[in-house]
Amino acid sequence: MNINTHDGKGRIIATETIPDPDPYPPTDVERLAAVLVAKVDALTEADAAKALGVDEGRITAATAELAAEPGQTP
Amino acid sequence: MAIRSRTSFVASKATLGLSSVDTHAILVFSTTASYLSNLGQTAATSSHLMNAAGYEAWQPIYLTAGTYDRLGVYTTVAAVSTWRLGIDNNTTGFRPDTNLLDAGTVDMNAAAGLQQITISLTISADGWYWFRAKVDAYTASPTVMCVNGNSATPTQAVPVLGWPIANSGNAGRYAVGLNRQNASGTGSLPTAPTITGSPVTGLTYTEIGPKFYIRKAS
Numbered sequence: 001m002n003i004n005t006h007d008g009k010g011r012i013i014a015t016e017t018i019p020d021p022d023p024y025p026p027t028d029v030e031r032l033a034a035v036l037v038a039k040v041d042a043l044t045e046a047d048a049a050k051a052l053g054v055d056e057g058r059i060t061a062a063t064a065e066l067a068a069e070p071g072q073t074p
Numbered sequence: 075m076a077i078r079s080r081t082s083f084v085a086s087k088a089t090l091g092l093s094s095v096d097t098h099a100i101l102v103f104s105t106t107a108s109y110l111s112n113l114g115q116t117a118a119t120s121s122h123l124m125n126a127a128g129y130e131a132w133q134p135i136y137l138t139a140g141t142y143d144r145l146g147v148y149t150t151v152a153a154v155s156t157w158r159l160g161i162d163n164n165t166t167g168f169r170p171d172t173n174l175l176d177a178g179t180v181d182m183n184a185a186a187g188l189q190q191i192t193i194s195l196t197i198s199a200d201g202w203y204w205f206r207a208k209v210d211a212y213t214a215s216p217t218v219m220c221v222n223g224n225s226a227t228p229t230q231a232v233p234v235l236g237w238p239i240a241n242s243g244n245a246g247r248y249a250v251g252l253n254r255q256n257a258s259g260t261g262s263l264p265t266a267p268t269i270t271g272s273p274v275t276g277l278t279y280t281e282i283g284p285k286f287y288i289r290k291a292s
Contacts, residue, residue, distance in 0.1 A: 002187025005144070008178020010156070013192075015185070 109144070109287045110135065112205060114221030114250050118150040122220050122284055123273075124157070127212045128257035131283045132162065132170050132266065133205040133221065133250070134234065137197045144289035145177045146190025147207065151217035155182040155209060159191060159286070160263045162204040168236065169277065170204040170252065170266035182216040188287060204252075205286035210260040223248035223281040238279055251283030 005014040026034070045063060049056040112133040124131060145159050158179045165171035180189040197203070237249045254266075255273035270276030 002185045004180075004184045004187060004189050006178070006180045006184075006189060006191050008180075008191045010179060010181060012181065012184055 109289050110137070111285050111287050112221055112251075112283075114223065114285075116219055116285060117222040117282075118217050118219050119222070119282070120151070120153070120215040120217045122215070122218055122282055123253050123255060123280060124155075124207065124209050124218075124284070125212065125215050126255070126257060127209050127260055129212075130206065130208045130254040130258070131280070132252040132277070133283050133286055134164075134168070135203055135205050135286070135288070136201070137203050137288070138200045138290075139197050141291045142195040142197065142288050143193060143291035144190045144287070145175075145193050145195075146188050146287045147180065147182075147284050148188050148219040148287065149182055149184075149186045149216045150219065152183045152186050153216035154213035155216055156180070156211040157182055157189075158208045158210045158260070158263060160206045160208075161195065161288075162206050162263070162266055164202040164204060167269070168202070168234070169269050170206065172265050173206075173263040174203065176263045179210050182218075186217075190287065190289075204266075205284075205288075206263060206266075207284055207286070208260065208263060219285045220282050221250045221285055223250040247281050249279035249281055251280055252277045253280040253283065254278075 001018050003016050003018065004012050007013045045056055045059045049059045052059070112135050122131070123129060145161070147157065147159065156179050159177045160173055161175040161177075162170035163172050163174050175193060175195050177191045177193045180191060182189065234249070239247055239249065252269065253273055254277050256275075267276040269278065271278050273280075
């Protein structure tokens with residue numbers, strides 16, 4: 001939305017644009033999902049290996065298996 | 075910054091110059107930095123009767139004591155026209171009287187949106203006032219956010235008890251404001267004429283009128 005502030009004598013002295021309110025704001029479930037996705041994306045394989053107490057190579061292999069489509073070879 | 079208003083409806087005997095009937099006072103409990111506006115079903119339209127130089131529109135508004143720093147109208151489609159904005163005092167018979175504020179003009183051909191003027195207005199006591207707009211220059215009608223009683227649905231407008239139905243041909247319509255369609259001069263906001271029922275000789279009730287937006291500073 002534009003907001004034009006006039007000086008009352010025919011000149012515009014300030015202009016600003018503010019975003020229109022979202023008519024479909026995210027639900028709490030959508031917002032939680034976004035937080036969880038961001039947390040997972042930020043997790044490195046090194047972090048996961050350390051947390052599980054295993055070699056990082058096993059995490060790499062497990063990640064590839066998770067990412068593979070059914071029927072594909074990781 | 076958001077345009078928002080808080081409203082509360084209470085039944086009270088308001089001194090509006092009417093005969094002794096109970097009236098519903100529309101109170102706007104304003105907060106600092108909030109925009110207030112006249113109430114009613116809204117419609118963005120270019121058929122707001124502000125289609126010649128000198129033509130005017132008035133809308134009632136209840137203002138609480140304090141200072142106000144912005145006054146404006148909202149366009150959705152720009153057009154070559156200049157509107158002079160102001161506020162009039164209220165008088166007996168619930169009609170506009172002397173001019174309280176002449177805020178100057180807004181260019182209605184600016185990029186569509188809120189067209190506002192910086193003002194410095196102090197309201198000393200809660201009460202009824204009148205938003206006012208006059209066409210200072212006209213080539214074409216901008217599309218403006220309006221209050222609209224022009225509907226067969228009775229709830230489309232907030233009725234002012236004691237005002238007549240604007241169009242006797244449709245009992246579902248309500249008057250939402252006053253207007254004047256007289257090339258009565260431009261460049262200033264003189265004392266409003268009386269309500270005569272003719273938009274040429276004086277003021278008449280109208281079922282459509284611009285929405286105004288006023289911001290409370292403190």
